Amino acid sequence: xxxxxxPYMYDVLPYPPSKEPWLYSAKWRYVERTFQNLCRYYGYxxxxxxxxxxxxLFTRSIGETTDIVSKEMFTFTDRGGRSLxxxxxxxxxxxxxxxEHGLFAQYPLLKLYYTSQNFRYERGQKGRYRQHEQLxxxxxxxxxxxxxxxxxxxxxxxxxxxxxxxxxLHIHTVGTPEARARYLEALRNYVRPYLSQMSQDAQKRFExxxxxxxxxKDPKEKEILAEAPKLLDYLDAQSRDQFExxxxxxxxxxxxxxxxxxxxxxxxxxxGTVFEVKGKGLGAQDALCGGGRYDRxxxxxxxxxxxxxxxxxxxxxxxxxxxxxxxVLPVEDENPQVFLILLGDSLRLRPIAVxxxxxxxxxxxxxxxxxxxxxxxKQLKRADDLGAPYTLLLGEDELARGVVALRNQTTREQQExxxxxxxxxxxxxxxQG
Numbered sequence: 001x002x003x004x005x006x007p008y009m010y011d012v013l014p015y016p017p018s019k020e021p022w023l024y025s026a027k028w029r030y031v032e033r034t035f036q037n038l039c040r041y042y043g044y045x046x047x048x049x050x051x052x053x054x055x056x057l058f059t060r061s062i063g064e065t066t067d068i069v070s071k072e073m074f075t076f077t078d079r080g081g082r083s084l085x086x087x088x089x090x091x092x093x094x095x096x097x098x099x100e101h102g103l104f105a106q107y108p109l110l111k112l113y114y115t116s117q118n119f120r121y122e123r124g125q126k127g128r129y130r131q132h133e134q135l136x137x138x139x140x141x142x143x144x145x146x147x148x149x150x151x152x153x154x155x156x157x158x159x160x161x162x163x164x165x166x167x168x169l170h171i172h173t174v175g176t177p178e179a180r181a182r183y184l185e186a187l188r189n190y191v192r193p194y195l196s197q198m199s200q201d202a203q204k205r206f207e208x209x210x211x212x213x214x215x216x217k218d219p220k221e222k223e224i225l226a227e228a229p230k231l232l233d234y235l236d237a238q239s240r241d242q243f244e245x246x247x248x249x250x251x252x253x254x255x256x257x258x259x260x261x262x263x264x265x266x267x268x269x270x271x272g273t274v275f276e277v278k279g280k281g282l283g284a285q286d287a288l289c290g291g292g293r294y295d296r297x298x299x300x301x302x303x304x305x306x307x308x309x310x311x312x313x314x315x316x317x318x319x320x321x322x323x324x325x326x327x328v329l330p331v332e333d334e335n336p337q338v339f340l341i342l343l344g345d346s347l348r349l350r351p352i353a354v355x356x357x358x359x360x361x362x363x364x365x366x367x368x369x370x371x372x373x374x375x376x377x378k379q380l381k382r383a384d385d386l387g388a389p390y391t392l393l394l395g396e397d398e399l400a401r402g403v404v405a406l407r408n409q410t411t412r413e414q415q416e417x418x419x420x421x422x423x424x425x426x427x428x429x430x431x432q433g
Contacts, residue, residue: 008124009131014334022319026331028133031315032115034161035135039113042154044137047112049093055083061092061297063209063268072120086119090136090312091269091294092301098140099303109141127285127317136291138310143295145242148273148309149249155277155289155311156255162318163327164288166280169255171246172263173272174211175231175239177296183234184210194224214262222262230261239272246273265290269297273309279321288321289313338426339383340369343376343395353394356404356422363423365430383409390426 005011016024036046055075062069074086087093094112098104116134124130137154139147156167174180187210195203198213198221205212216222235243250257265274274292291311298306322329340357342349353369360367368386370379383391393405393414404422407414417425 006130008129010129022316022323024331026334027319027322027329028315030329030331031162031318032135035115035158036113038154038158038161039137042111042150044111044113044154047094047097047114049087049090049097049114049116051086051117052084053087053093053096055085057092057096057301058085058088061095061269061301062089072122074119074121087116088118088120090114090116090118090134091138091297091308091310094138094310095298095301095303095308099298099301104140104298104304104306107141109139111137111139113137127314127320129316133315134312135315136310136312138308140298140306140308143242143293143307145246145273146249148242148246148293149253149255151291151309151311152250152275152277153253153255155291155313158313159277159279159288159318162322162329164279164318164321164325167288168278168280168286169250169257169275170260170263170278171250171257171273171275172260173232173235173239173243174264174270174274174292175235176271179234179236179239180211180231183229183231186229186234187211187213190228191224197224209268211264214264225262232259232261242272265292269294269300271295275311277313279325285317285320288317333387335387336366336368337388337430338365338367338390338392339379339386339388340367340392340394341376341379341383342370343393343398345373346396349394349396349399352399356392356394356419359423360426363427365423365426390429392422 010020010023012023012025012028014025039046055073058073059069073088076084078084093116094114098110103110114136116136117131118134119131121130122128137151139151152169152171156169159167175183188206191198191206191210191213195206198206199218202213202216202218202221213221214225214228216225232240247257247259260276263274263276270292272293272295275290276287277289278286279288280286289311291309293307293309295307297308298304338360340353342353357367357369368388370382374382380391389409391407391409393407398404398416402419403416404419405414405416406422406425
C-alpha cells in the first residue's frame with residue numbers, strides 16, 4: 001500500500017521539487033527569516049503557542065455562527081474527556097497565553113509575532129489548504145491609530161522585502177458592537193425584500209451574521225448590496241475619529257489606500273479598524289494578508305480590558321504569489337563547501353576522515369563525505385552533484401606523509417597541504433571567495 005499526505009495538506013521538501021516548486025524548504029525558510037528580521041526591526045518579540053487549544057477558546061472568541069467554528073474546525077475529545085481543537089487561527093491562542101502567564105500585568109504594551117500551523121477543514125484549492133502556515137503579529141495595550149498604521153506598514157514592508165511591490169491596501173472600520181447593532185438592523189431592512197433572490201448561504205448569514213453578507217463573491221449579490229446602507233454612516237464619534245486619524249497616518253507614510261465599505265473580517269471579535277492587503281494582477285486569489293483591531297477580545301477571554309490589533313498572512317499564498325510574479329528568492333546555498341573523498345577503503349582512514357570532517361564543521365565550514373563506500377569516480381561525481389567548490393582527497397599515501405590534497409572543483413587545480421593546517425587553509429580560501 002502506498003501512503004500519501006491528507007487531502008489539501010502537503011510536504012515541504014529539502015530539494016527543489018520538479019512540480020510545485022514553491023514546496024521547497026529553502027524558500028520557506030527565507031520567507032520566515034525575512035518576516036522574523038522585519039519584526040525584530042519593528043520591536044516585536046516571538047511567542048509560540050501549542051498546536052491544540054481548548055475548543056471553547058475558539059467558539060467564544062471567533063463566534064459560533066462563523067463558518068470556521070460551525071463547519072471547519074478539527075475538533076476531538078481526548079482521553080481525559082476534554083474537547084480540543086487544532087488551532088484554526090493564531091490570535092485567540094496568543095491572547096490565552098498572555099492571560100495565562102500574566103503578560104498583560106507585566107507589560108503595558110506587548111508587541112508580539114508568531115509562526116503558526118493552522119488547520120481548517122474547508123473546501124480545498126490551490127492557495128487554500130486545510131493545513132497552512134500563518135505568520136502574524138499582535139499588539140496589545142494601545143488604542144492609538146498610530147499603532148494601527150504601524151501594523152499595516154509592517155505587513156506591506158514584508159511583501160516589499162520579498163519583491164512584491166504592486167500592492168493594494170483596503171481599509172475599513174467595523175466600529176463598536178453597539179454601532180454595528182444599529183447598522184445591522186438597517187442592513188437587514190434593506191436586504192429583506194431581496195432575500196429570496198440570494199443564495200442559501202446569504203440567507204443563513206442574514207439570520208445569524210448579516211455583516212458577513214458583505215463578503216459575498218456572488219456577482220448578483222454584490223449588485224444588490226452595492227446600494228446597501230454603509231457602516232461608516234452608523235459609527236460613533238470615537239470610532240469615526242480613530243478611522244480618520246488612521247487615514248492621516250497612512251497619508252503621512254505615503255501609503256496609498258482604498259476605503260472599502262464592503263470589507264469585513266470573518267471573526268466576531270473584530271472592532272474598529274479592519275484591513276486587507278491585496279496583490280495586483282493576481283486574479284481571484286489576490287488577498288495576501290488580513291487583520292484588524294479587537295479591543296474587547298482579551299476581556300472576553302477572561303483577561304483585563306486591553307485593546308489589541310494584529311494581522312495574519314499565509315506563507316503558502318505568499319510563495320504562490322512569488323511564483324506567479326516570477327520572483328526568484330535569493331535562498332541560501334545549502335551545498336557543502338568541502339567534500340571529503342577517501343582514496344581506498346582502508347579502515348585506518350575512516351577515524352581520521354571523521355575527525356577531519358568534525359574539525360571543519362566546528363570551524364564553521366559546511367562539509368560532508370561519502371558514507372556508502374563508493375569508488376573514487378563516484379565520490380567525485382557526488383561532490384559535483386552537490387556543488388561543492390572544494391574536495392579533499394585523503395589516502396594511505398597522503399596520511400603517511402601527513403598531508404591532504406585540496407582540489408578546486410572549478411579549475412581542477414590540486415595541491416597538497418599539511419593535514420594539521422588544512423582547516424585554516426580552507427577558511428582562508430573561502431573568505432577570499
